[in-house]
Amino acid sequence: MKKIFLIFLGAVALILAVAISYYMIAMSRLPADDGDLGQVEEIEVPPERPGTQSLILTGPIIRPLIFAIDMSKPNIKSLDWAELKSIDLTAEVKIKANVGPDGSLNFNPISDVRCPGHTKAGEMVGRVLQTWAFKPYKEGPITIRFNVGAIGKKLTIDISKLRRKEGVDPDTPIKVGRLYMIENGLKRNEVKIISW
Amino acid sequence: MAFRRIEARKDFELPTFIDIIFLLLIFFLLTYSPVPPKVGQSTLELNLPEAAGTAKVNQNEKLETMMIEIMPVNKEKPEMGLQVSVLLPFENYDMEKAGAVAYKDAKKFAKTYQREDVLPTEYVTLGKSEFMNLPAVKLINDQLDRYVQEKFRIAKLTNRIEIRADRSVSFRIINFIIEKCSSYEDLIPSLVFRTMFRQE
Amino acid sequence: MAFRKENSTNKKMQLISLMDVVFILLIFFLVSIFFASLPNEERRIFIPTPKNEPGYAQVLIQLIDENSFLYIDPFVTEKLVKEITQIDKKTFMSVAQRLQQKKELIITKNTYPIISQDGSGNFLKAKLMTLVTQADAHPEEKYFAMIRCPDELPYAVVIDVVEILSRTKYKNIQYGCVGGTIDDIRNSKSIEKKMVREGSVLRRNVVIQF
Numbered sequence: 001m002k003k004i005f006l007i008f009l010g011a012v013a014l015i016l017a018v019a020i021s022y023y024m025i026a027m028s029r030l031p032a033d034d035g036d037l038g039q040v041e042e043i044e045v046p047p048e049r050p051g052t053q054s055l056i057l058t059g060p061i062i063r064p065l066i067f068a069i070d071m072s073k074p075n076i077k078s079l080d081w082a083e084l085k086s087i088d089l090t091a092e093v094k095i096k097a098n099v100g101p102d103g104s105l106n107f108n109p110i111s112d113v114r115c116p117g118h119t120k121a122g123e124m125v126g127r128v129l130q131t132w133a134f135k136p137y138k139e140g141p142i143t144i145r146f147n148v149g150a151i152g153k154k155l156t157i158d159i160s161k162l163r164r165k166e167g168v169d170p171d172t173p174i175k176v177g178r179l180y181m182i183e184n185g186l187k188r189n190e191v192k193i194i195s196w
Numbered sequence: 197m198a199f200r201r202i203e204a205r206k207d208f209e210l211p212t213f214i215d216i217i218f219l220l221l222i223f224f225l226l227t228y229s230p231v232p233p234k235v236g237q238s239t240l241e242l243n244l245p246e247a248a249g250t251a252k253v254n255q256n257e258k259l260e261t262m263m264i265e266i267m268p269v270n271k272e273k274p275e276m277g278l279q280v281s282v283l284l285p286f287e288n289y290d291m292e293k294a295g296a297v298a299y300k301d302a303k304k305f306a307k308t309y310q311r312e313d314v315l316p317t318e319y320v321t322l323g324k325s326e327f328m329n330l331p332a333v334k335l336i337n338d339q340l341d342r343y344v345q346e347k348f349r350i351a352k353l354t355n356r357i358e359i360r361a362d363r364s365v366s367f368r369i370i371n372f373i374i375e376k377c378s379s380y381e382d383l384i385p386s387l388v389f390r391t392m393f394r395q396e
Numbered sequence: 397m398a399f400r401k402e403n404s405t406n407k408k409m410q411l412i413s414l415m416d417v418v419f420i421l422l423i424f425f426l427v428s429i430f431f432a433s434l435p436n437e438e439r440r441i442f443i444p445t446p447k448n449e450p451g452y453a454q455v456l457i458q459l460i461d462e463n464s465f466l467y468i469d470p471f472v473t474e475k476l477v478k479e480i481t482q483i484d485k486k487t488f489m490s491v492a493q494r495l496q497q498k499k500e501l502i503i504t505k506n507t508y509p510i511i512s513q514d515g516s517g518n519f520l521k522a523k524l525m526t527l528v529t530q531a532d533a534h535p536e537e538k539y540f541a542m543i544r545c546p547d548e549l550p551y552a553v554v555i556d557v558v559e560i561l562s563r564t565k566y567k568n569i570q571y572g573c574v575g576g577t578i579d580d581i582r583n584s585k586s587i588e589k590k591m592v593r594e595g596s597v598l599r600r601n602v603v604i605q606f
Contacts (some may be wrong), residue, residue: 392436
């Protein structure tokens with residue numbers, strides 16, 4: 001019995017030891033009585049200061065919309081300039097089309113494609129351009145003119161008659177991006193865009 | 197045939213039991229980690245006494261700049277108003293070469309050179325001119341003018357005034373100091389508030 | 397009459413009960429450690445002084461009284477711009493009527509209680525923490541929060557707001573504090589949307605003229 005009692009006393013002492021050490025750890029996390037205050041961070045750049053007059057709530061940044069060929073649309077075909085050249089070296093094709101509300105390029109392949117004396121080239125251009133579609137930010141008439149034999153500008157795209165589509169935020173600027181899908185030989189400086 | 201008598205049931209093994217309990221206890225103590233309640237979540241507000249080790253103002257801390265101290269005259273009796281003391285980092289303007297003074301000395305000098313006054317509790321509701329005519333407000337106004345004139349002649353990012361105020365002090369007097377400092381434009385680009393926070 | 401002397405050897409210490417008591421005490425002290433309230437500490441909080449010019453704010457925290465505040469962030473401003481555009485289209489209404497609608501739009505929809513009615517949550521803290529989390533997730537973005545506080549509130553409310561805003565990892569929330577009440581917005585002369593070019597970017601702002 002005495003032995004058990006001694007063991008018990010030892011156990012109580014152990015509990016106390018554990019409890020006291022635990023309190024000590026907990027207390028060590030508390031600040032010292034007269035601990036120094038942390039220094040305020042030095043400001044390297046002048047702080048932005050508030051204004052007391054009127055209040056201007058700054059909204060989010062407006063990202064401009066880019067009016068360009070909508071690459072996400074399927075079946076968009078690019079025009080092979082070299083092929084057009086091989087069909088007709090002096091081809092002159094003018095297409096009067098309409099950009100629809102969904103961005104599609106609409107025209108009548110017979111009446112809207114003018115290519116006097118260059119029918120084959122006109123057919124080829126018409127076939128490819130029918131697959132083109134733009135981002136649906138603007139709508140209205142568009143004129144695309146090919147002059148394969150010209151020395152200066154070989155492609156002229158007139159988008160000056162396009163108007164902002166209804167529903168597109170009037171405050172968001174619309175920039176002009178890539179308006180054509182032509183590869184194999186047409187240089188960038190041979191293209192003229194008439195915006196206004 | 198002689199049968200052996202069944203032995204009496206053994207006693208409950210207490211020491212072994214204690215051993216196991218201790219092991220379990222130590223295991224749980226070591227593995228326990230209290231999860232702090234998340235912000236916005238329901239928390240049980242308990243009004244508990246503070247643990248020992250309250251961080252007091254460091255009496256020996258050397259003042260770096262002018263400090264405006266606004267504390268209740270008597271915390272138990274808020275109707276007695278607020279004690280406004282303007283503590284300077286030197287004894288007085290004509291003795292500023294003596295070097296930076298400690299907080300406790302600055303308090304003494306504030307008393308000696310009458311850079312302290314009592315702000316009555318009704319200051320929050322007073323009209324603008326009445327508020328401006330309060331002696332404690334005048335004291336802050338005049339002392340700030342003097343300090344800026346003497347110490348902040350050039351606009352510097354490090355030019356600042358310190359404010360130590362009790363958490364219960366109304367924004368009006370603080371806003372007065374903020375507006376007063378902003379009237380010097382770039383001479384005082386920032387203020388430093390020394391405020392008590394509950395530790396997290 | 398002869399009294400029988402109690403056999404002293406039968407007296408036993410009630411070990412199990414004693415242990416029960418000791419364990420309960422031990423558990424009580426251990427648990428109470430975590431509930432002991434931590435002491436106050438003094439911290440230094442830096443606040444820029446205001447300037448006498450229009451006050452820009454990406455985030456507006458207008459403290460109204462002890463238990464309500466107005467909170468507007470860039471998402472709210474974006475919505476406000478759209479709704480203000482719609483109100484401006486109502487040309488059949490007088491200018492004053494339109495202004496009144498805009499004020500209601502700003503104030504009523506964006507005023508929150510600081511502590512929820514059932515006392516279960518702190519909305520102000522939750523809003524600020526959301527902003528801090530957002531700022532931490534977008535270190536490239538910079539935010540400017542304007543705190544407006546009326547005279548009668550304890551200044552510690554402002555300091556608590558600033559303290560939370562300064563918890564950002566990348567220090568990309570800057571803040572400023574000015575005195576002002578909700579009546580400044582309630583009695584404002586005009587509320588207009590305005591496009592502003594800041595360097596190469598365009599922003600759509602809402603200008604509240606006091």
